Amino acid sequence: MAGGPREVLTLQLGHFAGFVGAHWWNQQDAALCRPTDAKEPPGELCPDVLYRTGRTLHGQETYTPRLILMDLKGSLSSLKQEGGLYKDKQLDAAIAWQGKLTTHKEEIYPKNPYLQDLLSAEGVLNSDGIWRVKSIPNGKGPPPFTTTTTPKPVIPTEGSIRVWSDFLRVHLHPRSICMIQKYNHDGEAGRLEAFGQGESILKEPKYLEELEDRLHFYVEECNYLQGFQILCDLHNGFSGAALPFHCGAILATALDTVTVPYRLCSSPVSMVHLADMLNFSGKKVVTAGATIPFPLVPSQSLPDTLMQLGEATPWTPLSACGDPSGTCCFAQSVVLRGLDRACHTSQLTPGTPLPSPLHACTTGEEVLAQYLQQQQPRVRSSSHLLLTPCKVVPPYPYLFSSSLSQQGLVLDGPPTGAAVESIPVLGALCSSSSLNRALGDLAKDLARLDLRRWASFMDAGVEQDDLEETLQELRSLAQCYQSGNSLMD
Numbered sequence: 001m002a003g004g005p006r007e008v009l010t011l012q013l014g015h016f017a018g019f020v021g022a023h024w025w026n027q028q029d030a031a032l033c034r035p036t037d038a039k040e041p042p043g044e045l046c047p048d049v050l051y052r053t054g055r056t057l058h059g060q061e062t063y064t065p066r067l068i069l070m071d072l073k074g075s076l077s078s079l080k081q082e083g084g085l086y087k088d089k090q091l092d093a094a095i096a097w098q099g100k101l102t103t104h105k106e107e108i109y110p111k112n113p114y115l116q117d118l119l120s121a122e123g124v125l126n127s128d129g130i131w132r133v134k135s136i137p138n139g140k141g142p143p144p145f146t147t148t149t150t151p152k153p154v155i156p157t158e159g160s161i162r163v164w165s166d167f168l169r170v171h172l173h174p175r176s177i178c179m180i181q182k183y184n185h186d187g188e189a190g191r192l193e194a195f196g197q198g199e200s201i202l203k204e205p206k207y208l209e210e211l212e213d214r215l216h217f218y219v220e221e222c223n224y225l226q227g228f229q230i231l232c233d234l235h236n237g238f239s240g241a242a243l244p245f246h247c248g249a250i251l252a253t254a255l256d257t258v259t260v261p262y263r264l265c266s267s268p269v270s271m272v273h274l275a276d277m278l279n280f281s282g283k284k285v286v287t288a289g290a291t292i293p294f295p296l297v298p299s300q301s302l303p304d305t306l307m308q309l310g311e312a313t314p315w316t317p318l319s320a321c322g323d324p325s326g327t328c329c330f331a332q333s334v335v336l337r338g339l340d341r342a343c344h345t346s347q348l349t350p351g352t353p354l355p356s357p358l359h360a361c362t363t364g365e366e367v368l369a370q371y372l373q374q375q376q377p378r379v380r381s382s383s384h385l386l387l388t389p390c391k392v393v394p395p396y397p398y399l400f401s402s403s404l405s406q407q408g409l410v411l412d413g414p415p416t417g418a419a420v421e422s423i424p425v426l427g428a429l430c431s432s433s434s435l436n437r438a439l440g441d442l443a444k445d446l447a448r449l450d451l452r453r454w455a456s457f458m459d460a461g462v463e464q465d466d467l468e469e470t471l472q473e474l475r476s477l478a479q480c481y482q483s484g485n486s487l488m489d
Contacts, residue, residue: 003223003224004048004223004224005046005048005049005224006049006224006225006226006262006268006270007048007049007052007066007222007223007224007225007226008049008050008066008225008226008227008228008229008262008263008271009066009067009068009215009218009219009222009225009227009228009229010050010065010066010067010068010228010229010230010231011067011068011069011070011228011229011230011231011232012067012068012069012070012071012230012231012232013069013070013230013231013232013233014070014071014231014232014233014236015071015072015075015163015164015185015233015241016233016241016248017069017231017232017233018069018071018075018163018164018165019164019245019247019248020231020248020251020252020255021067021069021164021231021252022164022165022167022168022248022252023248023249023251023252023253023396024231024252024255024256025065025067025168025170026167026168026169026170026252026395026396027252027253027256027390027391027392027396028047028050028051028065028170028256029169029170030391030393031045031047031388031391032047032063043265043388044264044265044266044386044387044388045260045263045264045265045386045388046263046264046265046268049262049263050065050066050263051063051064051065051066052064052065052066052173052218052221054173056085060085062085062171062173064085064170064171064172064173064176065170065172065173065176066218066222067172067173067176068175068176068178068211068214068215068218069176069177069178070178070179070180070211071177071179071180071185072179072180072183072184072185072192073179073180073181073182073183073184073185074163074184074185074186075163075164075165075179075185076163076165076177076179077162077163077165077166078165079165079168079177081177081179082174082177083171083172083173083174083176083177085171085172085173085174161245163185164248167245167395169395175213175214175217175218176214178207178210178211178214180192180201180207182201183197191236191456192236193236193454193456193457194236194454194456194457194459194460194462195236195460195462196456196457196459196460196461196462197456197459197460198236199460200460200461226262226270226271226272227262227270227271227272229259229271231255245397246397246399249396249397249399250290250292250318250399251318253290253292253390253392253423253425254288254289254290254292254318254425254427256390256425257290257335257337257390257425257426257427258288258290258333258335258427258428258429260335260337260384260386260427261274261333261335261382261384262274264384269382274333274382274429277331277333277380277382278331278332278333278429278430278431279331279431280330280331281480282476282477282480283330283431283477283480283481284477284480285431285435285439285477285481286429286430286431286435287317287318287319287321287324287429287430287431287432287434287435288317288318288319288427288428288429288430289313289315289316289317289318289319289324289427289428289430290315290316290318290425290426290427290428291314291315291316291425291426291427292316292390292423292425293338293400293404293408293409293423293424293425294336294338294339294423294424294425294426295410296339296343296409296410296424297409297410297412298343298405298409298410298411298412299412300343301343301344301345301346301347301359302336302339302343302344302345302358302364302367302368303345303346303355303356303358303359303361303367304346304355306358306367306368306371307355307356307358311375312325313325314375314426315426315427315428317434319438320438321432321434321435321437321438322434322437322438324430324432324434327432327433327434327483328432328433328483329376329379329430329431329432329433330379330380330431330432330433330481331379331380331381331430331431332372332376332379332380332381332382332428332429332430332431333381333382333383333428333429334368334372334381334382334383334384334426334427334428335383335384335385335386335425335426335427335428336368336383336384336385336386336424336425336426337385337386337387337388337389337390337424337425338386338387338388338389338390338407338408338422338423338424338425339364339385339387339424340387341364341387344363344364344367344385345359345361345362345363345364345367346358346359346360346361357370357374358370358371364385365383365385368383368385369381369383389407389408389422389423389424389425390422390423390424390425391421391422392408392420392421392422392423393421398419398420400420400423402415402417403415404420404423405418405420406418406419406420406421406422407420407421407422407423407424408420408422408423408424409424431481432481433481433482433483434481435478435481436478436479436481436482436483439474439475439477439478439481440475440478442474443471443474443475443478446467446470446471446474447471449467451463451464451467
């Protein structure tokens, strides 16, 4: 990549965003930890887009996410806010006060069994307070699990997961975690319910300066910052409030796929270019969809599988916009990853009649592009085909049928009993008329809201005039997604 990687800074705001983010970073970490003898393609994605190199106080090299996350008191469980890589108890601040001292110590959360298993595999925290990491392959990421030296890792279950930090296997930089201590993650009191409450937090010098300091730290060390990716809760002071371990994994897998264009090592599409391609004529929102895993049988080719999908939308919507059938698509960015190159094109014997025009294509990229053109002939489409699959090793939840191989392909024969370790995924970002109805319905729901019944909103300073102005902006945005509102018409 000419001039070095184009860096991205990730912001995770809220507890559900933490769940999605924990799965996301675990998948990035798993991709870094490929065994040296793995029969996988050379790296197609540039990890330096998302990660930064550093050095501990003791000279050990680190490779940590370029990340700022904000959450509420009680969300860290046994995870320390400053992380474990840079701890040095010899640098603890000296106490100047000579008078009587009273110590108040919070109860220590027990480590999740999964994290205890992870620590035993990666290293130890010595009595001198220094984290000793085992050897790191290629200088990046923790060592891969091996069956000869490492016991089978514990796989966390929905019931064993209380907060996102219970299954995060990635070490974070001390400047990553920003905790909001004035609100509680759980319990009935001290909840962060209204956006106005969150807005007022950033007006307090303590939190504003802390956030700005962290932003400056990460941004100023970048050479070619291309933008920010933000994972944000939607129904509380961060701007949803559930903790579905499985749902977070699915969303993280989709995120790992649809963000591929601006993370490529070769010929990356900048984040700005991708946004401009998807949004025009006042549009600002896109929907996401994915097929997890992509249903390929080893004996079939990509053209065979795409033809079997027929005229139906080849992915399942992940956005709350209802059934996409009958809607008009304006623009889309599609990524298919994890298929071996041998199955990209038709394997029919020469002279055999071709079942479809897709079977005449000479490359997988041509197959995917022509398929999208057939499905949506008047839509501006961007497509990418990668060999690299999505990693689904623990703590990714076990969601897959026994009829899948280790590589996530549909088995021709009986189940082998081997756990799925990677999967092919089809993901898409779409600008479509389904957003007209979704944004319009949201405006109608908000119009029925009586602010006087919500004390937290009133206390945060939200007034009826503010709500009316927001509603008008939302209605105007919805109109941008009417079926005829396309540059193609």
